[in-house]
Amino acid sequence: MQHLGGVLIAAAGLFCLPLPVAAQEVPESAVPKTAPRYFPPTLRAALGAPLPAVIGNESLPGVIPAKGSDRNPSGVAGFISDEGVARTIGAKEHPFFKSLGANGRSCGTCHQPSQAMSVSVADIKTRFRRFGVRDPIFAPVDGANCPTLVPASETRPSRFYGGRRGRGSNSDSARARSLLLNFGLFRIFMPVRTAADFTIKVTHDPYGCNTPGNPHASASDGNDGANGTGGSVPIFSMYRRPLMSANLAFKTETLGGGPSGNIMWDGREPNLFSQALNATLGHAQRDNRPTSEGGQGSLTVDSAEIRKIVAYEVGFFTAQQVDNRARALDDGAKGGVVHLRENMIPASKVVPPPPPTPSRPFDEFDAWSTPNGARFALAQRLSIQRGQALFNGTAPDRRGRFAARDVPGFSDVVPPFIAADATCANCHSILHGGSNSFPASQSNIGVSGDFQGRGGARLRKDLPIFTITCESKPAFHPSNVIETNDPGRAMISGRCADIGKSSVPSLRNLASRAPFFRDGSARTLADVVDFYNQRFGIGLTRQEKTDLTNFLAAL
Template identity: 30%
Template sequence: MQTFMPAMKRCNLWGLGNQTRATVAVLALLAFGWGFDYASGAQKFETSIDNNQPIRNPGGHAATFSTQGFVVLTGEYFQAQGTNGRSCASCHIPPDAWSINPGTLQRLFDETEGTHPVFNPVDANNPTTADFSTVEGRRAAYSMLLTHGVFRRGGALKAEPREWDLIAVVDPHGFANLTRLVHWRRAMPTINFAVGSATVNWDGGNTMGTPPDQRAGLINQARRNVNGVQMGPLLAIDDPIITDIVDFESSLSTAQLIVPGVGRLDSDGVRGGPEALAFMPKFEGRFDLYDAWAGHKNPRRAQIARGQELFNNTNRGGRRCGACHSSANNGTNFNNLLFDIGTASAAAATPDLTLHTFRNRATGQIRQLTDAGRGNVTGLWNDLGKFKTPTVRALAARAPYFHNGIAATLEDVVRHYETHLGFIFTDEERADLVAFLNAL
């Protein structure tokens, strides 16, 4: 098996393990597969990753490029700031494009019998079914995290004024009620901020300023993360810990680098991969990464170029991916807008999601949603079910997709848009679009 270990540096601290820095558990960045080996704090592990270091995923290999010169894995982002052993990196890890996926979570659970810090009742369990006394009890308690990679969010209804009332709740876990929302959300990847939206979090709940100030929002998010899910102090805006966290995540660009049968995505005239992304200007426009592969003699390269054009152009159904994913070559929304794409609709709901019934106070209109989205931040009826448009880079490394993990594959993502938003694709076009998304 090929190994990339010589490209990495060694140390003995990592904030993903137990509750103190001296006894943290170990993330062993193993050959090619990036397997996990959580054992005693006496073991050694890596402290940095070289820029453009390939990391395997189901669609090939992704990589990260840091403007700091290499990806340092020992800063405050990786240290537990609170009392429960969690760090930012407990839920945002390099192999999963700085998110965390069900396969990783299942591995962590098996290797620690469900005691890794990511498994914490502050936001990871199904509350009323929680039994932490046995391994199988913990497995059942954390089933949403293990199967969908989603964390519990929500909480109290937005304070007045509001344009809507919550009039009914169906929660398979028995926790939500008419005063308490339960939303299940994936960990957003902490990458590509330099060309990304200034909207922070799925519902924009940590966004700061008008117009939004991205750094202020990231500072707000980091402070609330330390104080909330890490159960630590509320640090000052200019605290060196917060500054270090935000500087680190702001330095990261992550993207797919290699696709089998295609080769490197930053060669032969194209501009895929993370390094090119790190130095691209932020502007509103089309994806042009793979223009040079249009009509390429390698059919898989030509397919990626065709998929790029499908993404850029108006579909036969009158829809266009780039209408929302408008930040060129990154795919967040250039104007920081949030959208309702039906991912929280009753029609798209899976049986293990909470279904909330909302009523418009002025019109009496009814909506059923598994997540209030932006609407529980602003209180506005038209914001219900709206979410941030995330980066579409490094998608292959971070399934499942959408805010609630309802799409298991990239093909499922495309089919969701066909079913719920009126896109129309032939089988060949769908395959082309999936090939493009996999190459991002």
């Protein structure tokens, strides 16, 4: 195949992407040479899913300004875009908001500026009421619990890999998308890495998407040619919230300056370029068949558009600007998006304090230990400052510290004296951003059911339950047989030790993007605080819970 003066990406013979890349715009090290291991069968599964029968317009304003604000339940959030004004419709529409696939989706479909570049359940429900399934967010490929549940009248067949119309049995539009409408969960589907040290079996499958025989429970193994075997690989469906695609300047480097490996929940993408490329091909079902580039059966993506998408993400900053009771969060303090943008420090430039001194990722509200302002705001400002101290581990009498026991990816990584005297800041350690500063730092906090009975969440019956049998008993589990709603990082690594692990998310502008956790199980920030208080036996008082909740809402 001709090399078009750029980079040629190939994966298992499925697709070739000629990507002419200007070195001054995207360094050579940032451009993926091959698709991540999980991706080829995942793409085949995506392109085999039915398309929407009718595609409506995106629910976005025509122009996203360079600086603006949006209301949310806790007050007002602000944003700044280093890329400037972005049009979402018309000839000059920005690639981030441009439909790049066959199902009408753009990056902005699920990463809305008004919702911290993620999407809230409240907005999803509003979009369903206003636009129904015409809104691209409800595309059958992953906006439904399973594409086979979508009524056939709402689908049209894909042109690839035996794309099928939905069967529509015992379902309707809303019921087929109950996880998206109620928890903001999208279907994530992928194979298990080969040569895994465990076997996986689906023992509870409420939507049938993991059941053998369902067309979405397997994908071609890539041997579809004249001499191919025509085999398939199992595809497992899980359900996860979209992470925010903002403040990513805080997440793309780690201590030491290397790639973070924390961009996705399971760390499956090496960098933002790869993530944007693969999301365009998969979530948006990019189905163009070029005639002049790549040959028959290839998929091309304009690398200039991908670079612009990445630039927009890295240059977009968002934070809570006004609290309903504390009022302006930069009044005598350093809250708000302007201070966030000014304080952006790559993790590679940060020198952490030596142990056992904890890092203090947030100092935004230090000045509010003796706050100014109107009387009605003083109590809330004091509460926010106390919550920050609890989070950082600097509260009086060491309040808020806890023993982080049974946390794979943390308890077995940090020195024992840190695990025995942990703070929220130990994991949410990136200054002012709140994600993790160490590379590939996925951990299992117990939200997926595999730590029920030990402070963790119960197994959910509205999600699949996977029974995983490990070759040997992993740390922190009582046996080598583990039940979980989401295998997490283990799907990518093939390691039993990674079951349930996920990346540490950013913490800014939380008030705009409920619900929380990977599975959307915490509907409010108070639920998040309650979970950690129970999981680790922190012993927070009612006032301390309120203080922590107020602080998180003020970020």
